Amino acid sequence: MIHIVFLAxxxxxxxxxxxxxxxxxxxxxxxxxxIADRECGSIYYADNNNIQNYVINYQRSATLELSTTLQKVEPDIIVTNWHKIIDKNTVANYSGRLVNLHYSLLPVFGGLIGIEPIQRAYSKGCKFIGPTCHLVDEEVDSGTILAQAVFPIIIPLEKSIDLMFRKGCLVLLNGIEIILGTNLARHRSISGGMYSPRLTFNESVFDEAFWQKVALA
Structure with a gap:
């Protein structure tokens, strides 16, 4: 059983x-x-869906609760979805297991958070955008790139934000499979579709009905 911990x-x-x-x-x-650093939607969802969860106090200068909680839960992969830079001791202790998802084709627009890279790409007239899954190191958005996807900016911003989220989820799954060297997705096939490396699972099973359930969750 692979244990994935989300810092939220x-x-x-x-x-x-x-x-x-x-x-x-x-x-x-x-x-x-x-593991959340505040009360947030992730915690409410986890509570309502019987997902193990913790709310902790975390600052780069106050890491005890995080280190204690991570030792307790023993993660295989940690996805760093919270709005803080991870301290160097945590990065060192979980090197190769800390993963981040960024909404740009890194190294472009590194250091921006959330949808800011998408907005910046539109304002700069970029022709292509996409998500990047990368390992976390001590610098911001500078870790080894594991997987990316790309698509053209030919749709309104709001539609690009939704498409970025969907492709980002698949890129994150792809990156985690690469780290683990194992398959998590059940339906295997080779998907091209502007992914690098190409997906080795069937993208089409994540259909519109699936994404609507995620959106309504």
Whole structure:
């Protein structure tokens, strides 16, 4: 059983993607935990769906609660979805297991959070955008790139934000499979579709009905 821990500050869209994938039997052998640095949508969702969760106090100068909680839950992968830079000791202790998802084709627009990279890409007239899954190191958005996707800016901003979220979830799953060297998604096939490296699971099983369930979660 692969244990994926989400460090959360917001509504937990990526965590909800993984949970819905488990419910729909699209990924197997995975269990989830949420560790939040505040009361937030991720915690409310976890409470309502019997997902192990913790709310802790965390600052780069106050790391005891995080280190204690991580030692307790023993994660295989940590997804860093909270709005803080991780301290160097945590990065060192979990090197190779800390993963981040960024909404730009890094190294472009590194250091921006949330949808800010998408907005910046539109304002700068970029022709292509996409998500990046990368390992976390001591610098901001500078860790080894694991996986990316790309799509053209030919749609309104709001539609790009939704498409970025969807492709980002698949890129995150792809990156985690790369780190673990194992398959989590059940339906295997080669998907091109402007992913690098190409997905080795069937993108089409994550259909519109699936994404609507994630959106409504």
């Amino acid at each position: 500050s917001g509504n937990g869209g990526n965590m909800k993607f993984f949970h819905q994938s488990i419910l729909d039997d699209l990924i197997t052998g995975v269990r989830l935990t949420v």
